Structure formats: C-alpha cells, structure tokens
Amino acid sequence: MFLKALQRSHASLLSTLMMFLVIGITFILPSVSFLLVQNLKSISEIIQQESQISIFLKKDISVDAKNKIEKELKNREEISSYHFVKKEEAWSKLQKSMGFNESNNGLSENPLPDAFFVSPNTVNPNQILDLKLSMDKLEGIDQVIVDTGWVKKLNSVLHLANKAILLASILLASMLTVVIGNTIRLQMISHHEEIELSKLIGATNPFIRRPFLYSGFIYGLGGGLTAAISLKLIVIFLNQTVVEVEALYGAKFIIIDLKLIQYLSIVGSSILIAVAASFASINQSIKRL
Amino acid sequence: MIKFDQVHKRYPGNLEALQNITFEINAGELVFVTGPSGAGKSTLLKLITAIEPPTLGTIIFENQNLSQIKSTAIPYIRRKFGLIFQDHKLLYDRNCFDNIALALEINEVRINDIKGRVRAALDKVGLLDREKSMPISLSGGEQQRLAIARAIVCRPSILLADEPTGNLDKKYADEIMRLFYTFHEIGVTVIIATHEMPEESKKHKQLYLQEGNLTKITEY
Ligand SMILES: Nc1ncnc2c1ncn2[C@@H]1O[C@H](COP(=O)(O)OP(=O)(O)OP(=O)(O)O)[C@@H](O)[C@H]1O
Numbered sequence A: 001m002f003l004k005a006l007q008r009s010h011a012s013l014l015s016t017l018m019m020f021l022v023i024g025i026t027f028i029l030p031s032v033s034f035l036l037v038q039n040l041k042s043i044s045e046i047i048q049q050e051s052q053i054s055i056f057l058k059k060d061i062s063v064d065a066k067n068k069i070e071k072e073l074k075n076r077e078e079i080s081s082y083h084f085v086k087k088e089e090a091w092s093k094l095q096k097s098m099g100f101n102e103s104n105n106g107l108s109e110n111p112l113p114d115a116f117f118v119s120p121n122t123v124n125p126n127q128i129l130d131l132k133l134s135m136d137k138l139e140g141i142d143q144v145i146v147d148t149g150w151v152k153k154l155n156s157v158l159h160l161a162n163k164a165i166l167l168a169s170i171l172l173a174s175m176l177t178v179v180i181g182n183t184i185r186l187q188m189i190s191h192h193e194e195i196e197l198s199k200l201i202g203a204t205n206p207f208i209r210r211p212f213l214y215s216g217f218i219y220g221l222g223g224g225l226t227a228a229i230s231l232k233l234i235v236i237f238l239n240q241t242v243v244e245v246e247a248l249y250g251a252k253f254i255i256i257d258l259k260l261i262q263y264l265s266i267v268g269s270s271i272l273i274a275v276a277a278s279f280a281s282i283n284q285s286i287k288r289l
Numbered sequence B: 001m002i003k004f005d006q007v008h009k010r011y012p013g014n015l016e017a018l019q020n021i022t023f024e025i026n027a028g029e030l031v032f033v034t035g036p037s038g039a040g041k042s043t044l045l046k047l048i049t050a051i052e053p054p055t056l057g058t059i060i061f062e063n064q065n066l067s068q069i070k071s072t073a074i075p076y077i078r079r080k081f082g083l084i085f086q087d088h089k090l091l092y093d094r095n096c097f098d099n100i101a102l103a104l105e106i107n108e109v110r111i112n113d114i115k116g117r118v119r120a121a122l123d124k125v126g127l128l129d130r131e132k133s134m135p136i137s138l139s140g141g142e143q144q145r146l147a148i149a150r151a152i153v154c155r156p157s158i159l160l161a162d163e164p165t166g167n168l169d170k171k172y173a174d175e176i177m178r179l180f181y182t183f184h185e186i187g188v189t190v191i192i193a194t195h196e197m198p199e200e201s202k203k204h205k206q207l208y209l210q211e212g213n214l215t216k217i218t219e220y
C-alpha cells in the first residue's frame, strides 16, 4: 500500500533532492546558531564558576593588617582558594606583557598595589556579594572587585540571541510552508488530468490526496535527515578544529553536541511542517481541479 | 434503475441545456441517446453520473436521490458506472496497463488481483499484446477500445458511452458497437450517446433530444 502510493508519488528525483537541500539548509541555519549559543552558555558557566574576587590592598598597609586579611581568607568557607601577588611581581608582569622597559615606560614609580586573588567555591551571586561586603569592612583594603559583570552581560546577550533564533525559526518555518505548499501545488497542476479523471471514475479525496501527501512526507523526512546529518558533520568538524586549538593553548573546549532527542525533533518538525504544508496546499487545489 | 423526473439543467451563464426531462431506464436495457450536436446528450450522461447536479427536478438512481446526495457519497455512486468519455480521457504519461490499473486502484481492488484483471480487460477488447504500449502509439479505434477496457475493468453494472464511435471508420465503429452488444447480452445496462444511429439501434430504446428537449422516446 505504502509502496504503491510511493510509486504514485509524483515528485521527480531532481526536484526531490532540491527540496531536501532547501529544507535541510533552512533547518541548519537556526540549529547551528542554537548550537553555538548553547556552547557559549556552557563556557560562560565555566567562567562564572571560575569568577574571581580581586582584593586590592592599600599602599601603606601594615604587615599586621595584611596577615589578618590572609587569616580571614583562610577561614572563610565559601573561598576555595586564594593567592597573593606582590606589587613588584604584578608590575614586572605588566611591563613584560606590554613590552615596556625601565627606560621608556614614563613611570618612575610602581602604580600597582599588592593584591589577593580569591576563587570562591560558589556561583551564587548573593553569597559572592556577601563575601565582597564583609571583605570591604576589613582594615587595609582599598578595593574589592568581583569580576563577573561581563559574564552577566554575556548571558543576557545569549538570552537575547536565543529569542532571535526562535523568531528566525518561526520565519523560516513559514517560508518553508510556502515553498513546500507551492511545490505540491505545482505538482498537482501538472497532474490535473489524472486528478480530474480519477474523480470522474470514483476516486475519493483521500485517494487523490495520498500520493501528494507522501511527496510532502518524503520532502520532510529527507530535508530533516539532511539537516541532522549536516549538523552532526559540522559538530565533528568543529571538534577537530577545537582539538588543535586546545593543543595550542592548553585550554579545554569541546563543542557540546545536540542530544539525540534534539536531532530527532529536527527531523520530526521537518516532517510535521512538510506534511502540514502539503495537506493545506492539497486541500486548496483539490477543490479547484 | 435510473429515473428522471422533470429535470432541468442550466449551466452558469447559458441557456438551459436540458428542459423538463422525464424518463426511466431499467436494468439490463440498451439505450441510445441521440440528437444533433449541442442537443444535450453529454449533459444527460453527466447528470446520470452525478458529474453535474441538476438545476431542477429529481434524479433517482438505485433508490437514491442524486440531487440531494452528500458530496462524500458521490465517488461511491460513480464507481457503479463504467464511463467512456467523448474525449477518451486516457492518460498519455503511462502505458496501457497502467491506464487501466488506475481504475482498479481507485476501486480499492487488492494489489494481487490487479494484474490478472487488467489483462483480462485488455483481452476482452483485443489489446492484450499492447499492454506495454503508450496510448499515443495506438490508433483512434484502439484508443477507444482502451477507454472501454478501463470502463469495464471494475465490472460495472451500467456502462455509459459518450460518442464511442465519434470519428471512427465504419469498420472500427462496428467493432466497437459489437463490444457493447456483448456487454448488453451478459446483462449490463448500456447507455450510448451518439448523433448517428447504427442499424442495430432500431431494435433498442432510443431517447431523442433536440435543443435540450426530450422530443421522442421509442421503445422496441
Ligand atoms: N460546462 C459547460 N458550461 C457551459 N455550457 C455547457 C457546458 N457543457 C455543455 N454546455 C452547453 O450545453 C449544451 C449541451 O451540450 P452537450 O455537451 O450536452 O451537447 P451534446 O449533445 O453532447 O453535443 P455533441 O454532440 O456536440 O457532443 C450546449 O449548448 C453546450 O454549449
């Protein structure tokens, strides 16, 4: 029965492959964006976990006060680790990294303070804020800076990007509906003699609809699979590039793949859109032919 | 079996194609619908097969009123007829076999039975050796026979033919008419619309149409 209808499915091979490509690409665009946003999100989470609190000390701080601060840091539970950087050390690092040397930097005096760099073991912003406030109160501290601000900004940008992707997906889906609907309509027009005759000799509407619905289904299935397979290849390709980057910088980035269920839902929604578009188009044409 | 009662048919923007038509056709009859071109012969056949609805009046087919029938029931009514159209309506994108198989598929005949029945129908009209040919490569008479094979393959109890011998030589026309007589002899109701009456028709019922009016019914 299915095979028979497939045989009657009126799509030519070339136009079918073209449809696979059109649908596939339409699905790949938002999917890749989604994939990238997901990955940036997870990176931003890692960074957030590694967010630092920088405690800059007053220039004239006494050794006593400094020890007191260090003791406090050691005792706080929400601090996983900290390290101390002397101002001389920081200064020479900065000079080196900016290509300065003693003679041309124009500064006779080291402008940097001593500092503690603290890694909290929590990502809870309230706890981190508490930590900052209680540090602020200690004697000999000039400034406490929590550098998670840009992560927050990144996150809100990503949130926005997700919305943009959703919107783009809706637009692309309606574009697909139009394209598929139109293709099916043209198919029906090119078979109008068969449709007309079939009606005259007793074909029901479902019978007439069936081969065109199957075309739509095949478009959706093929297009969805094209998208899913291409996506998988993109992930594999990116991960290979990433491995090279990793070797260079020693940092670990792995592109998070989509879950199986997400791949399946790409194929599923592709089929859904294609069949729905075909159905609507068929019902319109069937009345006219 | 078929009963027309004061049936009128008016096409949109046209004079009345049929006016006040009343007649009855019984099962097993062979009926000729005759009259000059434009008299309404084709229209009459279209009304019988629910291809066109009547404008006025009632058409009863097998105790169903065709003027009040639901559109979803129409396909099942049409399957009871074997239709031979004035313009064949053969599909030129497929071979003879597939042209006939389509009718069986529409009638939901089991796939396993299709091959045998198509070949039996082709055999009956003498085209068995042409089953793989494209209809375009057949002569006019052969195309007409192919159309007949498609009409009979579902074993309808009524056969309706619109100008089946329209533009054929007498030799081919006689051949075609003989086919209809054999179907009539095995009990099929046959209705033939034609503007030129064959000899044989004098022995059968005739409905004579003129400018949309049923002017004469002769019963044999
Ligand atoms: N679909 C249509 N729309 C409008 N007018 C139509 C339509 N079909 C037929 N007519 C008109 O109805 C009248 C009867 O047409 P019909 O086809 O029934 O004649 P006919 O007897 O079959 O003629 P012929 O012998 O030439 O086939 C004609 O005047 C024709 O112009």
Ligand SMILES: [Mg+2]
Binding pocket: B041, B042, B043, B086, B162, B163
């Ligand atoms: Mg006619």
